[in-house]
Amino acid sequence: MSTTEPAATPEPRPAPRSPGPVDGPEGATASPRRLARQRRRRALARFWRDYRANRAGLFGLAGLALFVLVALAAPWLVQPADLSVTRAPGLPYQPPSLDYPLGTDNFGRSVLDLVIWGSRVSLLVGFLATLVSVTLGALIGIIAGHFGGATGTVLMRVTDWFLVLPTLVLAIALATVLSRSVFTIILAIGVTAWPTTARLVRAQTLAVEARPYIERARALGGGHLHIMMRHVLPNVMPLVLAQTTLLVASSIIMESTLAFLGLGDPTTVSWGGVLQDARNAGAVSSGVWWYLLPPGLAIALVALSFTLCGRALEGVLNPRLRDRS
Amino acid sequence: MNYLEVNDLTVTYRTQGGPLPAVRGVDLTVEPGSKLGIAGESGCGKSTVALALLRLLPKSAVLGGRVLLDGEDVLTMKWGRLRAVRWAGASIVFQGAMHALNAVHRIGDQIAEPILLHGGVTRAEAARRAGELLEQVGLPAARAAAYPHELSGGQRQRVMIAMALACEPRLIVADEPTTALDVMIQAQILRLIDRLIGDHGISMVMISHDLSVLADTCDRLAVMYAGRVVEEGPAAEVFAAPRHPYGQALGAAFPRIGDPASRRNPRGLPGDPPDPAALPSGCSFRPRCGVAEERCAHVDPTLWPAGPGRRAACVRVLDGTVEAPAARTAPETAVEETR
Structure with a gap:
């Protein structure tokens, strides 16, 4: 009668089991690595709890997840x-129907397909251009703030020069001079969008450098690189992160603008490109609203999602904003 | 041989209104294992001296004279050598531990920071050492994972002391290590510093405006006024029987518990320290001095011998007219009383 009992299996040894979260950091058996992992998990949970409190941020995150998923699953x-x-599946200018939920364009292509496919380029450009501009801006901002003097002055004058230059004009100039590809657009946006980040980061760097622990770091023999990387950067990072999410939104809009102006790669489909095609095809005058509206709404929604996330992130990372709500 | 020797140190800040002499010729010596206290009111240049010892002053400061640390002149050192000497040769306990700790790093990492910067040790080794140092200053090693804001003021100051010991320096400069701490914690921290310094055989320069603290902790005492040392000697004697009028005023500014006379009639020092850009002629203390004479306007006194092992910068010391004021209570008991 004991055949069904799992008596043959030995007692599970207790040693390899995790100490569980109740042990706390003082758990005698816990290894430092496990402690670190636990601590990180707890910090993450706290972060998520704070973030969750912001309803708009949750909407933004959901919208963002949706767009990213669609782009990945395209x-x-x-x-x-x-x-x-040339081999479009439908007839031109068909209004929304069951076969084509968002209608067809002047060639008979499904507008829904175009919008889904276009999200790939728009998001890619948005992320990469932001990465370029934020990295550049943070680097220049920290260097200018840390060294000050002649170096700082020269760097900031260059920043000012880029700041007063009309961004769109500069991007157009760059996009026309360089070869036509997605990476040209990324570069054009990245190179024109960094000055605000640089200014912001420099201001924060100056504030951080005035703190006594920077003096302490110098007293214990830290060099410039040590101070900039270990002490200034972590203190500037929350600002940079919030700035990043806000910049992604404007980068996507910028990409759409450039594509709409016909400066993008004509062989790729992007939201701005679809809008331009619609305008060229006379969608405005012939009242083909289903061709114009979806890409425009997509741009607006993605930009909104990023902005909402950025605001929520800013609120979580900045304790002064967190306590206010 | 003296571990630290400061010869004729001058620090002048370049400002828009012209040069501002903050330190005007300071001589100090610290023998190995001994403790020197520097006292003086705010703005007398004592913190400037402390920072000048490791050349930590802003670029606008022009330094003169010599600062010999173990026979090497800090002021002419190359940048690389200077970085090596910082913390490994002499470390600093900063005032206000609250702000001297970076809020975004764990204290264990911050204690390990100088160890990693100076010695070619592994991260694990540095972390182990940080834990040891925390134990030495009376904190559990597990607190290494805490962030500065999770600690009390006294604990943070303990962390700063642990950090100062990290690279086993032979000199520690303590710049007002107990300001912003309440009296009980202050006493604890001073005992801790005293014990650790004794255990490790480290020399110390302690800076404070609190004469009783210095008299209690240090072997020798230097009183600074307007960028100069005006009196120096064995701590107990300088505290009990100051020769310079400024030292006397500083000592008298402390009320003594149980002494009704000092309670009803607190003796302060009228006036403010002089503007370093416009020092009075002759003795810089003259405008506030209660016993100033006519000749004080002409003679700029330097440190003259004033008894065995003592020096004071006052003309009255030179001609022996100064008499030790009515003997104050011995410093040890006085300190115990004020606590």
């Missing part, structure tokens, strides 16, 4: 052959 949702101009 190859399964859309047949690339359906985006061909």
